[in-house]
Amino acid sequence: MPRITVTLPERFPFATEITVYSGHINYGNHLDNAALLSLVSEARVRFFKSLGYTELDVEGYGIIVVDAAVQYRSEAHHGEVLRVEMAATDFNKYGCDLAWRMTETPSGREVARGKTGILFFDYRIRKPVAMPLAFLDRVNAQAPLLD
Secondary structure: OOOOOOOOOOOOOEEEEEEEOOHEEEOOEEEHHHHHHHHHHHHHHHHHOOOEEEEEOOOOOEEEEEEEEEEEEEOOOOOOOEEEEEEOOOOOOOOOEEEEEEEEEEEEEEEEEEEEEEEEEEEEEEEEOOOOHHHHHHHHHHOOOOO
């Protein structure tokens, strides 16, 4: 069976740091795969906040996650600080991918990489909507920053 390969963008305009807590650790004494996705979700919330949005209000619409791909690269352990970089890529009529890379600081050792597909959603009518152009403008104007 072929393995997932995630191609990352050249530039990540957003980054945030998250500490691995004891609740993130599994029986193998490393970061649990489900907890890793939870950390990526936290980074996504911070990404939207950096743009002046919440996941429930991007120009009046929410987002929903439609798919996710993860490529694990190394273990992460309790107490490590992980840097999660994120960039919006692969835009389409209804959404985009949020590509991300997770590394341990300060060594820079890559822990995981992946992408999360999102689409814009009107929760009032329970249907997908076209991606707000103002969101695209903000993403394109986003200067690199560490949250």
